[in-house]
Amino acid sequence: xxxxxxxxxxxxxxxxxxxxxxxxxxxxxxxxxxxxxxxxxxxxxxxxxxxxxxxxxxxxxxxxxxxxxxxxxxxxxxxxxxxxxxxxxxxxxxxxxxxxxxxxxxxxxxxxxxxxxxxxxxxxxxxxxxxxxxxxxxxxxxxxxxxxxxxxxxxxxxxxxxxxxxxxxxxxxxxxxxxxxxxxxxxxxxxxxxxxxxxxxxxxxxxxxxxxxxxxxxxxxxxxxxxxxxxxxxxxxxxxxxxxxxxxxxxxxxxxxxxxxxxxxxxxxxxxxxxxxxxxxxxxxxxxxxxxxxxxxxxxxxxxxxxxxxxxxxxxxxxxxxxxxxxxxxxxxxxxxxxxxx
Amino acid sequence: xxxxxxxxxxxxxxxxxxxxxxxxxxxxxxxxxxxxxxxxxxxxxxxxxxxxxxxxxxxxxxxxxxxxxxxxxxxxxxxxxxxxxxxxxxxxxxxxxxxxxxxxxxxxxxxxxxxxxxxxxxxxxxxxxxxxxxxxxxxxxxxxxxxxxxxxxxxxxxxxxxxxxxxxxxxxxxxx
Numbered sequence: 001x002x003x004x005x006x007x008x009x010x011x012x013x014x015x016x017x018x019x020x021x022x023x024x025x026x027x028x029x030x031x032x033x034x035x036x037x038x039x040x041x042x043x044x045x046x047x048x049x050x051x052x053x054x055x056x057x058x059x060x061x062x063x064x065x066x067x068x069x070x071x072x073x074x075x076x077x078x079x080x081x082x083x084x085x086x087x088x089x090x091x092x093x094x095x096x097x098x099x100x101x102x103x104x105x106x107x108x109x110x111x112x113x114x115x116x117x118x119x120x121x122x123x124x125x126x127x128x129x130x131x132x133x134x135x136x137x138x139x140x141x142x143x144x145x146x147x148x149x150x151x152x153x154x155x156x157x158x159x160x161x162x163x164x165x166x167x168x169x170x171x172x173x174x175x176x177x178x179x180x181x182x183x184x185x186x187x188x189x190x191x192x193x194x195x196x197x198x199x200x201x202x203x204x205x206x207x208x209x210x211x212x213x214x215x216x217x218x219x220x221x222x223x224x225x226x227x228x229x230x231x232x233x234x235x236x237x238x239x240x241x242x243x244x245x246x247x248x249x250x251x252x253x254x255x256x257x258x259x260x261x262x263x264x265x266x267x268x269x270x271x272x273x274x275x276x277x278x279x280x281x282x283x284x285x286x287x288x289x290x291x292x293x294x295x296x297x298x299x300x301x302x303x304x305x306x307x308x309x310x311x312x313x314x315x316x317x318x319x320x321x322x323x324x325x326x327x328x329x330x331x332x333x334x335x336x337x338x339x340x341x342x
Numbered sequence: 343x344x345x346x347x348x349x350x351x352x353x354x355x356x357x358x359x360x361x362x363x364x365x366x367x368x369x370x371x372x373x374x375x376x377x378x379x380x381x382x383x384x385x386x387x388x389x390x391x392x393x394x395x396x397x398x399x400x401x402x403x404x405x406x407x408x409x410x411x412x413x414x415x416x417x418x419x420x421x422x423x424x425x426x427x428x429x430x431x432x433x434x435x436x437x438x439x440x441x442x443x444x445x446x447x448x449x450x451x452x453x454x455x456x457x458x459x460x461x462x463x464x465x466x467x468x469x470x471x472x473x474x475x476x477x478x479x480x481x482x483x484x485x486x487x488x489x490x491x492x493x494x495x496x497x498x499x500x501x502x503x504x505x506x507x508x509x510x511x512x513x514x515x516x517x518x
Binding site: 001002003004005006028030031032035036038039048050052077081100101102103104106107237238 | 380381382384403404405408411414417418419420423424425427428471474475478480488489490491492493494
């Protein structure tokens, strides 16, 4: 690691002020991704602003919209195992528990989870060009090893994927990101928080300089009756998704009233196509209808060689996830992911 | 890589002098330890190189292997991915704090009884992780224990013994 100075922030506004006036400063909460990147010299902040003493940001409580407010500094473990999250948002519990390891979930925070960088091998490898790490240097993955890379929404500048599981469920649940910045507070709809690489792959999200995530708001609707997070990966535990699918369904008998489908591991952000979800409204929950939706969701998908298989894999995963969510024949506890893999 | 406290004397280069080591107080196994540490010292390096508690092991140093697992306020974490300075005010428990040679913790005894190691390098992390798992109270079946121990790698492949050892202590705890 490069040398840096460290201070614990004692107030949000002071932390934001300092970060917005020092481009070499970084916020640190759990540190699970940032410290790793600093050891690899991918990130080289000269100042760390520690957030863990901001206890107000670590709470989980009801929000005025009838949903739940998840503090940015609540850990992933405390969130997944919070009784209200388990009861009202089991999709989120299941999704968080499908990611990382127990040790990491005890450290990683909700805000930090959204700020994770890609696990693209070239992003981590300082010896190779990478537009995300060093804008203008080129993309090594485009014609290199790209098994874990994007099949949707990529650009000629970057085909990296965003690695979070939790964010896939938050996309399906239509969470809102609350941020505090030098110009006050604002909220960002989850779909607008992460961005596609375009010609600025160095920007993962739409936060402005100095802005700090303070909370995630979950709307009242939690799809707690029909949901699933299907995560396909190279080993059954403690691995990033090759393809993942978060599904929330509202059913009336066997007819779909509302469907949410978000994909992970396939793009620079959790992938949703609202128009496809709309086509499922009012139709019967059958495998044929699911397959039609899956085909539509992947219509614009493009492989780059080693990741071509993900297109068909994603389609099949969507069908299976929709079936699982309809039938709910999975164990209903938060460890349901145990049996959600082949 | 071992990070030593910084030399603050400046030197002939034009680079700014790195920040000097600061005073950090950690509570480790119930004992307050005052140390002079550079800010970039991880908790793992503070334990091994400065507190002389070498039971906690450095494996990958990237949060992938679990051999550096310790308990902070009763919760298991990877000590390689947190800075010592971030853990001031917390109760840190290492393998040395769980039991002593003449008074082993139930997990330590179970690991011996079930032959739950070969080379032993991952063992302190496995035991601290298993203690964290028991504190969480979420794992009861073998499948649940396997899943919630997946943050600890054993390259000798002693998983069968590890699972048996953890299961035995989990069962004893839940029958209490």
